[in-house]
Amino acid sequence: MNFINEKFLPFAEKLAANKFLRAVSTGFMMLMPVIIIGSMFSLFNSLAIPSYQAFLVESGLKRFLAIPNMVTNDILALYAVFFISYTMAGELEKDSAVSGMLALMTFLAITPITTTGKLVGSFLNGNKIALPQGVSLPGGNVIPYEFIGAKGLFVAIIVGLATAVIYSKVLDKGIMIKMPDSVPPTVSKSFAGLLPGFVIIIIFLALDFIIGSIGFQGSTGIHTFVYKLVQAPLEVFLGANIFSFLFAIFLAQVLWFFGLHGVNAVLIPIFFPLWTSLTTANLEALNAGVSVYDLPNIIGRPFFSVYASAGGSGVTLGLCIYMAFLARSKQLKTLGKLALPAGVAAINEPLIFGLPIVLNPYLAVPFIAAPLVTSAIGYALTVIGFLPKLSTLIPLGTPILMSGFLASPVGGLKVAAVQILLVVVSGLIYLPFIRVVDKQALALELEEAE
Secondary structure, three states, rough: HHHHHHHHHHHHHHHHHHHHHHHHHHHHHHHHHHHHHHHHHHHHOOOOOOOHHHHHHHHHHHHHHOOOHHHHHHHHHHHHHHHHHHHHHHHHHOOOHHHHHHHHHHHHHHOOOOOHHHHHHHHHHHHHOOOOOOOOOOOOOEOOOHHHHHHHHHHHHHHHHHHHHHHHHHHHOOOOOOOOOOOOOHHHHHHHHHHHHHHHHHHHHHHHHHHHHHOOHHHHHHHHHHHHHHHHHHHHHOOOOOOHHHHHHHHHHHHOOOOOOHHHHHHHHHHHHHHHHHHHHHHHHHHOOOOOOOOOOOHHHHHHHHHHHOOOOOOOOHHHHHHHHOOOOOOHHHHHHHHHHHHHHHOOOHHHHOOOOOOOOOOOHHHHHHHHHHHHHHHHHEEEEEEEEOOOOOOOOOOHHHHHHHHHOOHHHHHHHHHHHHHHHHHHHHHHHHHHHHHHHHHHHHHHOO
């Protein structure tokens, strides 16, 4: 306990207060509307109901329902780089909008650009198709979706943070175009960002050129370099790995127990970018016609929401139900009834701080163990093919059974049924511990009554 109080907690508090991690965390939280809208439309477009699918195809609605996902999750890195830089500039007390704009410009500048002729030519060569004599391919410039979606998220984080820092440093050194006081503030801020913008884009273009010239492990620029050497390995060893997932949950629960928001401190800034990328890969495969049981990833943002956080952090809904209907002490029964509606929607701060669970040695073990067990159950049932791999990001506050049903266009009812099982399992894990707390509270109430 001394080690935790003296070493671990101060480190965790510094981690939670770190400007860079906080900027990434806030930036990804600002992406929620974009991700959820794309996920919902992907769900509507992929529901495996034959009559419904026939209607979409015959009416021509299917291609329209595919558009929202194309302009949200398929180009997620563009939104991410803007909002991460926007948030980081705010942390540095600089103009957020200008920083976000410069980051987006820089990200696009280092993103590989090709031509329609090269794309079509590559397809024809790959399929050994020869063009008729005298027919030439079009040559318009295009930005492929490859690195402006999930594969570009880590570059978006790097560019977003670096742009804000360089922008701030250049302004602090007074390198800017200063306009007269009579010029509107908006115009002045735009011109103040002009010289920093030149510095930023030159730095990244030079870096992109150097990396491409070296060609390390086949890298053609920053995007391929970061994806091959950083993002792809992290997705395998940290993102898609059940053991790293359980470790992340364990760490978040320990922080929660000591009063720190474990999700905000650890999961969102460190693991959510990885899980978002894996979820986006599932969406892309789903939209390409892959079965929900054959999607590339089990772990992802929906997996966390549906199995590891069913009823809130610590999977406390089973505990809440026991308190509301089976507790003997008035204190626990009243608190359980008050917290139950929020608990159904995965909001359990009333229990965490009201019971409390924070710094309560009687509830430390079940609070940490319950989400580990429920995650392991969800993973095992997915591995054996009983449950589908999840692809739909669930909005915050979605009631527990609805979240399971919406998490996949096929097999959602089975996911919701398993959530009921997980609530029961978590309740049984809490049961012997909450009985001790309930007994103590009842004894205290009887003593006060006498």
